[in-house]
Amino acid sequence: MQSNYLNVFAMRLRLARKAKNLxxxxLGILAGIDESSASARMNQYEKGKHTPDFLMASQIAKVLDIPTAYFYIEDDLLAEIIKQSYLLSSEQKAQVLDYMKTLEESSLRPL
Structure with a gap:
């Protein structure tokens, strides 16, 4: 299970970094890693050799303008939903949540 998590984290990090053309x-420097080791550390994160602690993952996510949770979600569709919802206003998030609740309620009703 642990290696699967690392692969998901590494894959999502690489995709998000490339999407921002960094x-x-x-990316490492912008996230607060020392210039002399920024490239090597980010490379190790993307290859899954090491994984950053949550604080560093949060700093990386902030630079990439994505939610930290995006790195940890195994389900690709759910990860995309989380990433897209991050960009919404609070009001829009509330509307999406209300809509999701109506979907859940309708799926629980007998036909």
Whole structure:
């Protein structure tokens, strides 16, 4: 299970970094990693050799303008839903949540 988690984290990190057109070194520096080790550390994160602690993952997510949870979700569709909802206003998030609740309620009703 642990190696699957690392693969998900590494894959999502690489995809998010490339979507922002950042080098590993630049992302690392922007996330607060020392210039001399930024590229190597980010490379290790993306290859799944090491994983950052939650604080560092949060800093990386902040730079990439995505929710930290995106890195940890195994289900691709759910990860995309979380990523897209992050960009919504509070009011829009509340509307989406209300809609999701109506979907859940309708699926519980007998035909």
């Amino acid at each position: 080098s590993q070194e630049r």
